[in-house]
């Protein structure tokens with residue numbers, strides 16, 4: 270019997286199945302059922318998975334933090350920031366001292382009187398509604414709404430090399446004890462009917478920066494369950510993550526763990542493909 274070769278058609282078919290959300294075991298089984306030898310099927314699967322991983326790590330054309338030269342501190346035009354952690358898949362960078370204490374307090378003071386129960390996007394319509402997966406309260410600033418917003422937005426643009434115009438307005442969230450945000454992706458699911466109207470305002474989200482405005486007494490980490498990473502919410506620090514495609518292979522599933530004592534305040538900046546309006 271001659272050895273079977275991995276054909277481009279087989280690779281394309283595997284990629285399609287995986288992108289449609291089929292589990293690897295099921296893909297392997299269907300390949301075997303249609304006559305592929307197990308070893309060939311496995312090696313084809315592995316090679317497609319590896320190329321999907323490479324694609325998921327790509328930072329081409331994305332907001333990105335330039336860490337070349339193994340820098341430990343990033344010198345931005347108006348502030349020097351510590352690099353505390355960096356990871357490739359998911360692409361995550363944790364920063365120390367991104368905001369000053371005064372900037373954190375200033376955002377909290379401006380946002381406090383404008384909080385309302387947080388809503389999440391409804392896939393069918395593109396509207397939003399209250400959802401038990403998200404028990405925080407929140408508000409959005411307009412882009413450039415105050416001098417403080419403007420200063421922070423300019424710092425973020427310098428950090429990630431992405432224009433201020435492509436960012437959504439800052440969102441501030443407050444979590445009280447017990448409040449949490451269950452794991453989710455920040456990109457919009459393009460297959461949902463409501464996606465069209467959301468994507469019309471600047472395209473996909475490509476990256477997120479969550480800034481911690483206080484340090485809760487206990488709990489409230491930002492978790493990345495795909496890789497078992499937990500980022501402690503420390504006042505002034507921030508976590509950045511990016512996702513080249515609206516695809517779980519980016520491993521950017523993340524959530525806000527329940528706050529156990531005290532409150533948790535964060536500001537989130539989402540970066541879009543194009544100008545956001």
Ligand SMILES: O=C(O)CCC(=O)C(=O)O
Nearest residue numbers: 479490491524525535537
């Ligand atoms: O509160 C957190 O740690 C995460 C917030 C978040 O995921 C979001 O605002 O999309």
Ligand SMILES: [Fe+2]
Nearest residue numbers: 453454455523
């Ligand atoms: Fe999120």
